[in-house]
Amino acid sequence: MQIEDTAIPGVRILTAPRFADRRGFFAEWFNRAKLKQAGIDLDFCQDNISLSKEVGTLRGLHFQLPPAEQAKLVGVIQGRIFDVALDLRRGSPTYRRHVGVELSGERGNQLLIPAGLAHGFCTLEPDSLVFYKVSSPYSAPHDSGIRWNDPALGIDWPVKESSAILSDKDAKLPFLAGTDLPFRYEA
Numbered sequence: 133m134q135i136e137d138t139a140i141p142g143v144r145i146l147t148a149p150r151f152a153d154r155r156g157f158f159a160e161w162f163n164r165a166k167l168k169q170a171g172i173d174l175d176f177c178q179d180n181i182s183l184s185k186e187v188g189t190l191r192g193l194h195f196q197l198p199p200a201e202q203a204k205l206v207g208v209i210q211g212r213i214f215d216v217a218l219d220l221r222r223g224s225p226t227y228r229r230h231v232g233v234e235l236s237g238e239r240g241n242q243l244l245i246p247a248g249l250a251h252g253f254c255t256l257e258p259d260s261l262v263f264y265k266v267s268s269p270y271s272a273p274h275d276s277g278i279r280w281n282d283p284a285l286g287i288d289w290p291v292k293e294s295s296a297i298l299s300d301k302d303a304k305l306p307f308l309a310g311t312d313l314p315f316r317y318e319a
């Protein structure tokens with residue numbers, strides 16, 4: 133298992149080895165013991181899957197509020213996405229900064245996102261199938277988010293504002309300024 137740090141503390145790129153033969157390949161998607169050995173000890177309790185049909189589909193930027201905050205382990209089974217994690221933890225050296233990473237079914241890389249960050253992605257290929265684990269169950273009353281194209285965030289999305297395909301909910305999410313967030317950074 134290859135584990136790379138990113139500019140944001142706790143956000144890491146995980147890539148498991150792939151065993152290819154004439155049938156295709158085999159890879160481990162999640163191995164609790166190997167992650168624990170690498171110092172990543174998260175209690176994932178729910179797996180989610182989403183299919184986005186068109187290129188330029190944008191989901192985000194989402195998070196759940198305490199006590200239902202979620203760490204996420206995000207990967208792509210098929211297709212390719214630009215995946216974004218935005219640091220919302222007050223006191224973090226990278227507060228309000230984000231990382232953007234291309235994840236694909238071909239590479240098999242995954243993004244580990246701690247609680248206290250917002251998450252979103254934009255699809256780069258049709259029929260992108262995203263699979264992710266979360267550390268706390270879905271809770272509609274705690275479901276929250278920040279507008280994907282908030283100019284204060286400076287995210288260089290690979291889609292024009294006018295052509296992004298969004299849910300009605302995501303199109304109306306608030307901007308970060310004026311949003312009171314409870315997340316704190318614990319070093």
Ligand SMILES: Cc1cn([C@H]2C[C@H](O)[C@@H](COP(=O)(O)OP(=O)(O)O[C@H]3O[C@@H](C)C(=O)[C@@H](O)[C@H]3O)O2)c(=O)[nH]c1=O
Pocket residue numbers: 180182191192193194195204251252253269270299301
């Ligand atoms: C996230 C979620 C949604 N739902 C329901 C609520 C709603 O009726 C329907 C679609 O939900 P959404 O529009 O929020 O789906 P989506 O926009 O794909 O939301 C997801 O976006 C990515 C970026 C994330 O990081 C995820 O945590 C999640 O927020 O599915 C669940 O039943 N369980 C869940 O865990």
